[in-house]
Each structure stands twice: as structure tokens, then as C-alpha cells.
Amino acid sequence: MVWSKQKCRTLESQQFQFRPLLSERVYAKVQTLWNLQVDPPDHKKEPVMKPPRFDYERPTTIGEVLRLLAAHGDDASLLAGGQSLLPLLNMRFARPEVVIDLGHVTGLDTIEVTQKTVVVGAGVRLAQLERDPELAAILPVLARAASFVAHPQIRSRTTIGGTLCHADPSAELPCVAVATGARMHLRSESGDRAIDAGDFFDSVFMTTKRSDELLVAVEFPRLPGMTYRYDEVARRHGDFPFVGLCIGLAVDGGVCNGGQRRSRRRGRQAAPARGAGAGVHRPLGRRGGRGRSTCSVGRGHSVRRPTRFSGVPPRGPAGSRTTAFRRVQGGSGMTEQTRAVRITVNGVDREADVPVRTLLSDHLRQGCGLTGTHVGCEQGVCGACTVLVDGEAMRSCLMLAVRADGRTVETVESLASGDELNGFRAAMIEQHGLQCGFCTPGILMSVTGAARKGCPIEDVEGEILGGHVCRCTGYNGIRAAIRQHWEEKGTVR
Numbered sequence: 001m002v003w004s005k006q007k008c009r010t011l012e013s014q015q016f017q018f019r020p021l022l023s024e025r026v027y028a029k030v031q032t033l034w035n036l037q038v039d040p041p042d043h044k045k046e047p048v049m050k051p052p053r054f055d056y057e058r059p060t061t062i063g064e065v066l067r068l069l070a071a072h073g074d075d076a077s078l079l080a081g082g083q084s085l086l087p088l089l090n091m092r093f094a095r096p097e098v099v100i101d102l103g104h105v106t107g108l109d110t111i112e113v114t115q116k117t118v119v120v121g122a123g124v125r126l127a128q129l130e131r132d133p134e135l136a137a138i139l140p141v142l143a144r145a146a147s148f149v150a151h152p153q154i155r156s157r158t159t160i161g162g163t164l165c166h167a168d169p170s171a172e173l174p175c176v177a178v179a180t181g182a183r184m185h186l187r188s189e190s191g192d193r194a195i196d197a198g199d200f201f202d203s204v205f206m207t208t209k210r211s212d213e214l215l216v217a218v219e220f221p222r223l224p225g226m227t228y229r230y231d232e233v234a235r236r237h238g239d240f241p242f243v244g245l246c247i248g249l250a251v252d253g254g255v256c257n258g259g260q261r262r263s264r265r266r267g268r269q270a271a272p273a274r275g276a277g278a279g280v281h282r283p284l285g286r287r288g289g290r291g292r293s294t295c296s297v298g299r300g301h302s303v304r305r306p307t308r309f310s311g312v313p314p315r316g317p318a319g320s321r322t323t324a325f326r327r328v329q330g331g332s333g334m335t336e337q338t339r340a341v342r343i344t345v346n347g348v349d350r351e352a353d354v355p356v357r358t359l360l361s362d363h364l365r366q367g368c369g370l371t372g373t374h375v376g377c378e379q380g381v382c383g384a385c386t387v388l389v390d391g392e393a394m395r396s397c398l399m400l401a402v403r404a405d406g407r408t409v410e411t412v413e414s415l416a417s418g419d420e421l422n423g424f425r426a427a428m429i430e431q432h433g434l435q436c437g438f439c440t441p442g443i444l445m446s447v448t449g450a451a452r453k454g455c456p457i458e459d460v461e462g463e464i465l466g467g468h469v470c471r472c473t474g475y476n477g478i479r480a481a482i483r484q485h486w487e488e489k490g491t492v493r
């Protein structure tokens with residue numbers, strides 16, 4: 001059974017009402033039943049926190065990360081781009097005791113090209129994969145598949161390591177990794193190991209990575225004459241696909257010479273691959289809903305299709321497999337860890353001690369009083385909370401305030417100077433680009449960021465606007481405002 005967020009909030013408040021009437025034991029049982037881990041009742045005096053309590057570590061070297069993983073194992077979650085982990089934390093599906101931030105770790109964001117391989121560091125962001133000219137020439141399938149992942153505001157944060165380790169059955173990059181015969185380089189305190197992508201993905205949201213291991217890089221082979229292509233069917237560009245296909249052909253002198261087929265694995269039937277390599281991922285079950293599973297075939301690798309997925313991935317022997325959906329001890333029993341942050345918000349340096357689980361959106365609204373940044377879904381979907389961080393549009397609901405430490409944040413308030421409206425805001429009014437205005441601050445920030453970078457208007461009208469949900473205006477007015485502004489100036493300021 002899936003409860004809507006609103007329902008959960010209602011239940012949460014009902015639990016507080018009934019708490020005085022219930023014994024501790026019964027109350028604990030009710031909490032387990034509703035699968036909620038709520039804060040003590042006095043939380044009403046404090047700012048509302050969505051993620052559960054956790055301790056936050058910010059290592060700077062791979063060695064430190066490995067030490068932390070060895071010490072905390074299953075109780076720790078690695079935070080890469082945060083675009084999957086943060087929604088899980090916000091919904092409290094994931095409750096790690098410790099969050100290890102990979103954002104400051106050096107040596108994870110390099111791309112190395114040799115004659116035989118392309119080695120992509122786990123920390124490389126999808127936006128970088130899309131834009132790297134060398135990679136586009138050597139392995140264009142990576143850039144193409146990355147361009148299907150969500151919207152630019154999400155791709156600016158998502159890392160290749162994160163999307164592979166999250167192992168979402170609908171994700172694009174795992175399919176490409178399997179089809180191209182990529183190898184995953186894992187490191188732990190006990191040593192390094194490399195596994196084929198086909199052996200890395202174990203099940204829905206499950207990998208064979210051990211909980212003390214860090215994915216450091218992904219190695220893609222460069223096979224002479226091999227050409228790969230990725231395509232998918234989705235409701236609209238940027239949505240998780242219904243079906244995705246990655247196929248590789250060995251072409252010699254303009255003739256497809258078929259290709260090799262890889263051996264069976266663990267005694268399972270290898271799927272026939274036409275040409276040299278093929279990867280299909282196909283969410284099964286209800287459209288876009290629960291009950292999805294995947295079928296993944298790569299270069300003749302075996303099909304692994306879990307029969308049923310009820311929302312919670314299967315648990316393996318401790319430490320042998322990994323998933324982001326961890327129901328460990330983190331939460332209301334822990335003490336609140338705080339950290340000093342210094343963020344330049346709209347040109348003003350703001351220092352504060354914040355609980356480490358504070359979202360940037362909440363810090364801006366509650367800590368800085370900048371309520372122009374709106375909060376809707378808190379899962380990265382609606383785009384209302386979009387702000388510019390170091391000039392890059394991103395979701396403030398999917399970023400911890402501690403991660404913005406030392407960075408520059410611009411909110412919608414920065415676009416107003418006195419009573420004067422900047423160009424795009426004026427165009428929005430002239431073209432009736434808003435009604436209730438709930439989605440508007442996010443759209444203004446995304447379009448501002450795009451205009452400053454000189455993005456082509458087609459990208460802004462399509463992909464960038466596609467990353468925002470407007471429920472009441474309709475997009476024609478907003479598109480007309482974008483067109484007017486681009487015609488007038490080409491830049492927002």
C-alpha cells in the first residue's frame with residue numbers, strides 16, 4: 001500500500017494526538033505499522049525536517065571514505081549527486097546512520113582515454129558526459145544515453161557512479177554499461193576488484209557491491225569497428241522510459257559482420273544477441289507505478305528478472321549486496337548533529353549552525369527568510385524549488401544545506417531590483433506566463449541560468465522548461481514569454 005505524502009502527514013499528526021493515550025510499546029508498534037519514524041512531539045518548536053537524523057561525514061580522500069565504509073558498513077550511505085538518495089531520505093525510505101559526502105573527494109571525477117579503454121571516474125556528472133567532446137567522438141552512446149536522464153537541472157548533479165550503484169531498473173546508464181561490456185572498479189580496505197557490469201547488477205535496486213566498497217571508476221572497452229546506439233520509449237523526454245534499448249553492431253567495411261556472443265552466466269540461459277551486443281531494460285508491471293522489474297541483456301548476458309517487486313528490494317546476506325533503501329537505526333533515536341555553514345545567498349554572506357539534515361530549500365525559507373523559493377514535491381520532480389548554485393540551476397530540495405557550504409546561491413529574490421522587473425519577468429507578465437505563481441520562481445531561475453549560459457532557445461523551451469511542472473497556467477504563455485525575451489535580449493539581465 002502506498003500512502004500519499006499528505007496522508008502520511010495526516011497520520012503523523014494523528015499519532016501525535018493519540019500518543020498520550022498509548023503506551024510506549026503500542027506507540028512504537030503504530031510507528032512501525034505506518035512505516036513512519038517521526039520526531040518527538042516537541043519538534044513543532046523547531047524547523048520541520050524531512051530527512052531522518054543522521055551523522056554527516058565529509059571526507060576528502062578515497063582512503064578516508066574506505067575507512068568510514070569499513071567502520072560503518074551497512075549503516076552508511078554514500079552521497080554522490082544526491083538525486084536519488086535525497087528523495088529517499090525526504091520520504092524516509094532510507095534511514096542511514098551516517099551519510100558520507102563524496103562531493104569533496106578528489107580523484108573521482110576524471111575521464112581517461114587510452115587506446116583500448118575509456119575509464120570514467122564514478123564522480124563524473126552526467127552533464128559532463130554529455131558535453132565532453134572527446135567522449136562524444138569515441139563513445140557517443142554514453143552522451144546520448146545521459147541526455148535521456150531526467151532534465152538538465154538533475155543531470156547537473158547526477159553522477160555516473162550514483163546512477164549505476166542505485167541500479168534503478170528503468171535507468172539508462174546501467175543498460176548501456178551492460179550492453180557495452182563495461183567493468184566496474186570497486187575499492188575497499190581489503191583491496192580492489194573489477195567486475196563485469198552484467199555481474200554487478202543483481203536485482204531491482206540491488207547490486208553485488210559490498211557495503212564496504214566504493215565504486216571508483218567504470219571502464220568501457222573500445223572495440224574496433226563496434227558501434228553502439230541507445231534509444232528508448234518514454235511518455236516525454238526526461239521521464240523514466242517504458243522501454244530502453246542499447247544495441248551494438250560490429251561493422252567492418254560498411255558491412256555488419258554479426259558479432260560475438262558471450263557465454264552463459266551461473267548456468268542461466270544466455271539471451272541471443274544480434275550483432276555484437278544488446279541491452280534492453282524494460283520496466284514491467286503497471287505504467288510508472290510499483291511492481292516494476294527489469295529485464296537486462298548485455299552482449300549475451302543472462303536475463304535476470306525478479307518475479308515480483310513490492311516496493312522494498314529483497315535483502316541479501318548482510319554486506320553481500322547493496323541497496324539505497326536501508327532501514328537501519330538512523331532517525332529519532334539519534335542526537336542531532338549540527339554544522340556551521342557559510343553560504344553567499346544573493347550576494348550576502350550568511351553563516352549559521354544548521355542540523356546536517358537540513359535541506360537547502362528549508363534553510364533558504366526558514367533560516368534566511370527567503371520564501372520566494374517554493375517547495376512542492378521534495379522529490380526533484382516539480383522544479384518549484386530550483387535555485388542557482390554557483391550559476392548552475394539545481395533543485396534545492398535535493399541538496400543538503402551543508403553541501404552548499406562555501407558556495408554561491410541565487411534565489412528568485414535576487415532577480416528583483418526595487419520595483420523594476422527584469423526582462424524575463426516582464427515578458428512573463430505580458431504573455432500571461434503565470435496564474436497562481438507557485439511554479440514561477442523555479443522557472444525564473446532555470447531560464448535565468450540558461451540565458452546567462454547562452455543556451456539555444458529550443459533547449460530552454462523544451463528540455464529546461466520540461467523540468468518544471470506548472471499546474472494552472474499551461475505552457476503556451478511561458479513559452480511565449482521565453483521567445484519574447486530571447487528575441488528582445490538573448491540574456492536575462
Ligand SMILES: Cc1cc2nc3c(=O)[nH]c(=O)nc-3n(C[C@H](O)[C@H](O)[C@H](O)COP(=O)(O)OP(=O)(O)OC[C@H]3O[C@@H](n4cnc5c(N)ncnc54)[C@H](O)[C@@H]3O)c2cc1C
Binds near residue numbers: 086
Ligand atoms: C526528477 C528526477 C527524474 C529522474 N529521472 C531519471 C531518468 O529518467 N533516468 C535515470 O536513470 N535516472 C533518473 N533519475 C535519477 C537520477 O539520475 C539520480 O541522480 C541517479 O539515479 C543517482 O545518481 P546520484 O549521483 O544522484 O547518486 P545518489 O543519489 O547520491 O546515490 C544513489 C545511490 O548510489 C550510491 N552511490 C553513489 N555513488 C557511489 C559510489 N561511488 N560508490 C558506491 N555507491 C555509490 C549511494 O550510496 C546511493 O545509495 C531522476 C531523478 C529525479 C530526481
Ligand code: FES
Binds near residue numbers: 380397
Ligand atoms: S520541491 Fe523541489 S522539485 Fe519539487
Ligand code: FES
Binds near residue numbers: 434439440
Ligand atoms: S502558475 Fe500556477 S502552477 Fe504554474
